[in-house]
Amino acid sequence: MVVVGCSVQVNLQSGEDSGFVSSCSTICPGTAGSGSRNQHSKYVWTGGDCSGLHCCQANIPLGYSFYHLHGSSSAGNNKVSVYVTDSVYSSSRNKFGATIFPEALPATLDWVINESECPANGSAPECLSANSSCQGSVSSIGFGVRSRGYVCSCSYGYQGNPYIPGGCQDMDECKGDTNPCDGDCKNTVGGYTCRCPSGYKGNAYVPNGCEDINECEEPETYSCYGTCLNFPGTFQCRCPNGTNGNPFAKGGCMIIRNSNTGLTIGLGVGIGTSILVVALGAPIITRKIKLRKMKKMRQKYFNQNHGLLLKQLISQHADIGERMIVTLRELEKATNNFDRARVIGGGGHGVVFKGILDLHVVAIKKSKIMVQREIDEFINEVAILSQVNHRNVVKLIGCCFETEVPLLVYEFISNGTLYQHLHVEGPESLSWVDRIRIALEVARAISYLHSAASIPIFHRDIKSSNILLDDSLIAKVSDFGASRYVPIDQTELTTAVQGTLGYLDPMYYYTGRLTEKSDVFSFGVLLIELLTRKKPFVYRSVDGDSLVSHFEKLLATSNLAGIIDLQVMEEEDGDVQELATLAATCTKLRGEDRPTMREVEMTLENLFVKKKVVECVTIPGRNEVQTHISTQHVVVSTSRQYTMEAEILLSASYPR
Incomplete structure (x- = not known):
């Protein structure tokens, strides 16, 4: 396709949806905004390079049954020519193929069939549609030469492609702006009828031709x-x-004859009956109205909270489970109508209730703030957790969208958060072995989210209060309200900054660019918290440094004893230095200097295996029983498998 003219763009479209397949645009420098119609005449194409200056060209892809050309010009009274050729334009000479054309190109969009006239019966073998006919035509092929022939066209009242069987379809004249009918139009095969509406008379084929009948x-x-x-x-x-x-x-x-007596009796009987009906039926009617209003409100909230989207998600992923959508009535029954005595905790995204659902102890999360951002985060958490299956990620059982604020139902993790276990009063907290194991389990979960999930997921809020611990102190990563999906072909996202100060990646905080290394930084802060038992979001050194900065300074000067937890110093066996070095590497300022979560997981795996081997060959002493229990705990926790029977027995043991 070759276009010659000033300030014009021609788009080539094809397919049933008129999809865009090619485009070409030209410019003539110095003419924009001049206001002169004749100024374009100074910029005449002289056969130079056809790359946009007064002339452009574009390839026409083959394989489509028809094409549409759509052109637009911003140059006022502008002469534009569009040509189609099967030769390639040469910029060295004004030519196509081997033939020179000083003023024209070899082919245009005008064409005819054969060089003869239509058959006497008005039909031709090329006119394949049943409602088509042959018409004579004269086509100009350039240089003053004209060619006679014929073309096919659809019969009156039909439109479409006359060159294919069934291509000419009945035209609905009653639709579109060209319809001359000013009354009631009814389409018929090959035509239409038009008449004035009921109550009107006149000529329906002319504007305002129908007048009202009195x-x-x-x-x-x-x-x-x-x-x-x-x-x-x-x-x-x-x-x-x-x-x-x-x-x-x-x-x-x-x-009408006067009959006041009969009227009075009739009114009395009617009013008395009405009062009796209202008195008896009012409670029933009120209750039905209330139930209908509640049902309508729940349906409104269900649609508002993207419940239909979740239904579609469930239908596409059978592994999510049929019990994902839970009704409000079930949750009210499970929590004794959301009794405040059932509240077991709360986080940055909601209040958590304890309940019994289908003979299982569950945790039901309800948003604190009723704003659309919080609701969107709940929906985001549902979409993420419904497709995540990992033993160290909290399991989402179901959700309810029939309230103004969505409700999420999780497996009940009975032993609180890592933050609660770590920051207790007194000198002793979690054992050093448990801390290493919990760090490894959290690393496995985050590594899974980054590299093993079907779509990579960045958590954005890794911290000790978002790590739940079960009865065996197995770690479960929770609170995915701030998490984000990441397309596989991308390595970063630009988002509004979310997270917890003290754990937040400084590069993400200043640039807004979220990468997997942002989670690595937060995990590194968590390792420092496990080593020191210091709270990252409130800690300040004597010099005013944050926990991360102070920790790295002490590590660089080989003075970690000034900040490491005393319990860790007593229980560790030469592996604190290795874990401290890993934490410092994870909290490097530049993201590219930090390891991936997979590398962190492998480092912790090696450290933990070495720790287990050392404990197995340690000579029993005064801590023999405790060491034995810790080792046994590690072995069981790394190989524990859950079954449905075990779940039922476990949930049945909780008080109701």
Whole structure:
């Protein structure tokens, strides 16, 4: 396709949806905004490079059955030529192929069939549609030469492609702006009918040709024998005041006789009956209205909270489970109508209730703030957790969208958070072995989210209060309200900054670019918290440094004893330095200097295995029992498998 002209763009479209397949645009420098129509004449194409200056060209992809050309120009009175050729333009010479064309190109969009006339019967073998015919045509092929032939066209009342069987379809003349009918239009095969609407008369084929019929001027024709009122397109007929009956029949309106006694009795009986019906039916009606209103409100919230989207997600992923959508009635029953005594905790995204659902102890999360951002985070958490299956990620059982604020139902983790276990009063907290194991389990979960999930997930809020611990102190990563999906072909996202100060990646905080290394930084802060038992979001050194900065300074000067937890110093066996070095590497300022979570997981795996081997060969002493229990705990926790029977027995043991 070759286009010659100033400030013009031509788009080539094809397919049933008129999809875009090619485009070409030209410019003529110095002419924009000049206001002169003739200024373009100074910029005439002289056969130079056809790359956009007064001339452009574009390839036409083959394989489509038809094409549409759409052109637009911003240069006012501008002469534009569009050509189609099967040769490639050469910029060195004004030519196509081997033939030189000083003023024209070899082919245009005008064409005919053969060089003969239509057959006598008005049909031709090329006209394959049943509702098509042959028409003579003369085509200009350039240089003053004209070619005679014929083309096919659809018959009157049909439109489409006459060159294929069934290509000419009945044209619905009643649709579109070209419809001349000003009344009621009815489409027929190959044509249409047009008539004035009921109550109107005149010529429906001309604008405003239909006029209102005044039925009151012709009472005999329209059988109105009472008081007649005319309206556009219709009329109203009723008995005069003081009469009643049938106004459409002669003598149908009768004079009303006075019967005050009968009227009084009738009114008395009617009013008494009405009062009795209202008194008996009011409670039932009120209850039905209330139930209907509640049902309508729940459906409104269900749609508002993207419940239909979750239904579609479940239908596409059978592994999510049929019990994902839970009704509000079930959750009210499970929590004793959300009794405040059932509240077991709360986080940055909601309050958590304890309940019994289908003989299972569950945790039900309800948002604190009723704003759309919080609701969107709940929906985001549902979409993420419904497709995540990992032993160290909290399991989402179901959700309810029938309230203004969505509710999420999780497996109940009975042993609180890592933060609660770590920051307790007194000198002793979690054992050093448990801390290493918990760090490894959290690393496994985050590594799974980054590299093993079907779509990579960045958590964005790794911290000790978002790590739940079960009865065996197995770690479960929770609170995915701030998490984000990441397309596989991307390594970062630019988002509004979310997270917890103290754990937040400084590069993400300043640039807004979220990467997997942002989670690595937060995990590194968590390792420092496990080593020191210091709270990252409130800690300040004597010099005013944050926990991360102070920790790295002490590590660089080999003075970690000044900040490491005393319990860790007593229980560790030469592996604190290795874990501290890993934490410092994870909290490097530049993201590219930090390891991946997979590398962190492998480092912790090696450290933990070495720790287990050392404990197995340690000579029993005063801590023999405790060491034995810790080792046994590690072995069980790394190989524990859950079954449905075990779940039922476990949930049945909780008090109700």
